[in-house]
Amino acid sequence: MLKTLILLAVFLLFVPFLLGLLITRFTEREKNNVMFNLVAGYIFALGLFELLALPLIYGRQSLSLLTKLYGGILFAGAALSLIFNYKRLYQVFLDTVSEVKGFTLAIWGELVLIFCQVLIYKRCQYTNTDDAFYVASAVTSLSTDTIFQYNPYTGELYKNLPSRYVLSPFHAFIAVVSKAVCNHPAIIAHSVFMIWFLLVAYMVYALIGRNLFHGDKEKTGYFLILVTMLTIFSGYSERTSGLFLLIRLWQGKAFLAGILLPLTLYLFLRLFCRGEEKGAWIEWCLLGFLMCACCMVSSMGVILGAVMTGILGILLALKKKRFLCLIPAVLCCVPNLICAGAYLFIRG
Secondary structure: OHHHHHHHHHHHHHHHHHHHHHHHOOOOOOOOOOHHHHHHHHHHHHHHHHHHHHHHHOOOOOOOHHHHHHHHHHHHHHHHHHHHHHHHHHHHHHHHHHHOOOOOOHHHHHHHHHHHHHHHHEEEEEEEHHHOOOHHHHHHHHHOOOOEEEEEOOOOOOOOOOOHOOOOOHHHHHHHHHHOOOOOHHHHHHHHHHHHHHHHHHHHHHHHHHHHOOHHHHHHHHHHHHHHHHHOOOOOOOOHHHHHHOOOOOHHHHHHHHHHHHHHHHHHHHHHHHHOOOOOHHHHHHHHHHHHHHHHHHHHHHHHHHHHHHHHHHHHHHOOHHHHHHHHHHHHHHHHHHHHHHHHHHHH
């Protein structure tokens, strides 16, 4: 148990944080913010997984190879970050302590609401029929040491890979994490991913609030409370994004709606607020990896990520009165276009 907890902390917290530090070396805004560093690390890690997993799936390679290759790159990046950023860690710690000391009553109230959501989910578990495919695919991959080669319903070897799922191997990500931390995919999905990614989702909304209200903690706290209450009372349908965020975050489409699409908005907010200073390229690079991550978690992310990027890119061009802004926006959508083309080719 202790070994699993340590491995989870390393794989899901420390490695993404260190990767984020490596990325934020090239920006000035909120570069020492723990939440921004963590989500930046996740953007890179999830986008990288899509780039590595697809060739290995079509090459019918083993899950062990994917785990070693993916884990090796992540840990090499984390080690490199530690070498370059060890002096920054103390400043990040000081800034974090300063931020916590400045928490308002609204922010503490929001933390209580989040804790209540985590506690309720810890005591009550939600399941649906999607588990029969997503979690079962992760279990099948782990037990056969393959990546999406066997039908999770029947156990038969796929003759043709299913076009709807093969381009979005989020289930393989669950299997890789399970293999890395030596735990069962069902436990990782329902107990670890659901609770941890719920916290990550609220970090994303906190970053959005900080940008919308220019760092005003009081207004950000009220914004987060409003988001939380809308989420809690979104159970009037099984298909609302709030309910997906609240009870289904181990599934790729819920991860897309609850974390990745809001992250797209956040990155564009950073671009909207940016002046004429140099360094915007890091936001565009993050956006490119984010589009890869959207493709990785769900087939809907292939379209929705590109559509959202296109709309926000047009708004950015109109605000800046520079239509050259559309060029990097289009380049960021190249992964989506490739996946869409591959999907049409497979279906054809």
